[in-house]
Amino acid sequence: MWRVKSLDAILATAQKKSLHRSLGPIQLTLLGVGAIIGTGIFVLTAAASQKAGPGMMFSFIIAGAVCAVAALCYSELAAMAPVSGSAYTYTYAVMGELLAWMVGWALILEYAVAASAVSVGWSGYVLGLIENALHFDWPDLLQAGPTWSMNGFMPSPDFSAGIINVPAIIVALAVTALLMIGTTESARVNAILVAIKVAALTAFVVLTLPLIKSGNFSPFAPNGWFGPEGSSGMGIVGAAASIFFAYVGFDAVSTAAEETKNPQRNVPIGLIGSLAICTVFYLLVAAGAVGAIGAQPVLGPDGAAVQPGSPGFTAACAMAQNASQLVCSNEALAHVLREINFPAVGNALGIAAMLALPSVILMMIYGQTRIFFVMARDGLLPESFAKVHPKWKTPYIVTAFTGIAVAIAGALFPVGQLADISNSGTLFAFFMVSLAVMILRVKEPGRHRPFRTPLVWIIAPISAAGCAFLFWNLPHDAKMVLPIWGGIGLVIYLLYGYRKSHLGRGRVEVHEQDADLPPPPATT
Template identity: 85%
Template sequence: MWRVKSLDAILATAEKKSLHRSLGPVQLTLLGIGAIIGTGIFVLTAAASQKAGPGMMVSFVIAGAVCAVAALCYSELAAMAPVSGSAYTYTYAVLGELLAWCVGWALILEYAVAASAVSVGWSGYVLGLIENGIGFDFPDLLSAGPTWSMNGFIPTPDFSAGIVNIPAIIVALAVTGLLILGTTESARVNAILVAIKVAALTVFIVLTLPVIDTANLSPFAPNGLFGAYSGMGIVGAAASIFFAYVGFDAVSTAAEETKNPQRNVPIGLIGSLAFCTVFYLLVALGAAGAIGAQPVLGAAGQAVQPGSPAFVAACALPANAEALVCSNEALAHVLRVIGHPQVGNALGTAALLALPSVILMMIYGQTRIFFVMARDGLLPEGLTKMHKRFKTPYVVTLFTGVAVAIAAALFPVGQLADISNSGTLFAFFMVSIAVLILRKTDPNRKRPFKTPLVWIIAPLSAAGCAFLFWNLPHDAKMVPPIWGAVGLVIYFAYGFRKSHVARGLVEVPELSPDAPVGPVPPMPGAPAPGSKEERD
């Protein structure tokens, strides 16, 4: 279980069974921006306001700080090992197969659930646009999934708010089809969507900052720093908002499809994160200052979690009809309230067009985690099957897309984001530890990008991830143990025995300790080197 796969073997295997390298630094940075700016700012602004009020601006800073130190750790490992697999690959090389499996399994949860959350966020904007733009009232029962609560270890649904989210299913499956067409085609579409998204947020900032009323920012932290219970307050909002930053992780999963990854991966990671952080703070300030961001209260005057049955009941009250925290299309709602309904509809249209770019990157990242785990023998190798025409791993992409659509149909956006964060924070924690261990065990390896002040930055990253995980809502913290237990059953039933490392398979013969010196003679009956038979 503690066997490691050397970085040399990982790199050599990637060269032998590599994905096509087609992404440059600009495309990679745009992919990062496309993955980062999305549901976190278009949709989760409302959920963050419910937890922290205007204090969500501090939450953005806390989450961004943790993400920044994690990004520095990721950059070092991604530049050293420019292959698909992200934190899973790094952990395999440093901490061993069992922990690598746990990280990979957590990343599968992160990406799939994140894609589902963004699909639900897209649904809120498209439904708001339909209602406000053309006046059609979409059936409530088909526009949202049920709300969920944990009864011990058993999730319990409440169907009063809705049964199934039809628009979320449609967008998840549409993006899946685009990804099957190919990486380069997806990146080109994404570049257009990123431009639309950035333009829409710029217009929002220009219209809201001049009308900020400082009275709307008071009380600044109505639920305090930590809140009355887990998941509330400024820190609880930071744990949820962390979801808005994690898109940079998807950049590292694209390392194997990047030209000159030692240079371009750090550029994509840090550049996209810095660009997006500025936008987040300006948009959050504009939203809270323009119309207020105070949370709604439960029937007994208590703080309530966004997405909970008590929250849904509070938002149904006429007095809360205009509250930012109750909107499923927060930014468009702000513009309509301050007297720009047509611009609000236009922003809703921009979100309608742009949010699929985030879904694209989340499904993209998840399929590449599946791909590399299957390539290592921990999952069935049939998952690595490539489409003959499009040269993409279509089997695992289709499987992922269906799973994403099902989750998007049945869960609210806030709960999906918190569940995704639980897997993300675990993976980031392991990366932070891996950087330190590798500095000790392999200090002489070439590091195209070195984490500055690593003995300060990496521990800060690990501690920050653990701190935010602890402040997630209780239900979200319960998911990783259950998901992890299922993963361990699969690992010991299949991966433990089928792992290529366990079976002694050396995919690159030059790395075998008993490899012969000099040219290897051809097998009897083998085609001549360079002949048509060999190529076939």
């Protein structure tokens, strides 16, 4: 289970079975911006405010800094091994099959749960648009799932706020159907969607920054850096662990390495360029939201700090005096614009989110199926599971399975909890990439590196420590999902993958079924 698939073998496989290389640096950067700007900034601004208050400005900086050093580590590996599979492939080449399996399994958790979170975020904006622009009152019980708390080792639902999130189900299944029948976005459509999102955020910044009131930034850190005692995942650092979700789309760039022209140069440009653009936007948007209407947390019925999405938080937001608070909004940015007397622009921003967020869902579900595919072509998952439809030329079985799972999670969980769960898988994968860079520098120091992580013995340890630090500051429930999910994956690997591995059986070729697959949906 510690067998390593050499980089030479991976590169040989990629060259033999590679998809058409058509992406340049600008398209790749747009792909990264398109994958990054989504629910994180449109929705999680409210959850971050509940955890950190105006101090979420520092949370964006902390999360962005960890993501930047992780991006530098990603860039070196992506340039050396321009193949599909992201962190899974890199780990396979450096640390062996077992850890590669665990990383791939964590990436499945990341992509699927992230798609669910974006579905819930889309639901919030669409419902706000329906109620404010069309003046139709959507039934409360059908616009949100239950709130969850841990009762011992068992999750306990509270259905007082809602039973099921119907719009989240609709968008998840609609995107899944598009992916199954092979309808793909073109690069031009993706560029238009990115332009819509950027234009919406630009309008938000232009309208809110002139209205900033310095008093809205005080108290700056109502929950401190690490939250009140006994409240895991709160404070500025806890908000940074959640806000990390707003940045993680950049690793979708590395999964498109097989479709990239001159990946040794263009993948690092796409990774770091998209991250830099999004960081600037995030800080400006956060400053505008806090400065225009304030972003102080609401307190539970007992006067204590409460987690966003918890029963106590729901009860606090149900109070009349908290109805207009930023932290209680499911459509944070549109809510801010309505509060400062720009309702038409707020509705327009809601329309922008409604149009643009499904492309993020599509990218996440596609990314998850691509990870499934790469693991299946290595023999670690059943090849029949990744069967390609004879007419649609898409992996319809795994796509349908993924879409149903995404819809169920989106129907039953709030966006903040889904984002934290997704982060647990993401941070684990980034941690492994950080280790892989250092190990490969020692094992194969003479290998050609088109892009070298600068100051690698400083940057890579900071990246690994930063990922571990943010993981430790996630809410307890989110942290527990990863070992449970990992335990399930380990059982599957020991029962199936260990015996069926192509590398273990002396086969390093991939099967032929994915040779004529279309390129990733957002990049064709």
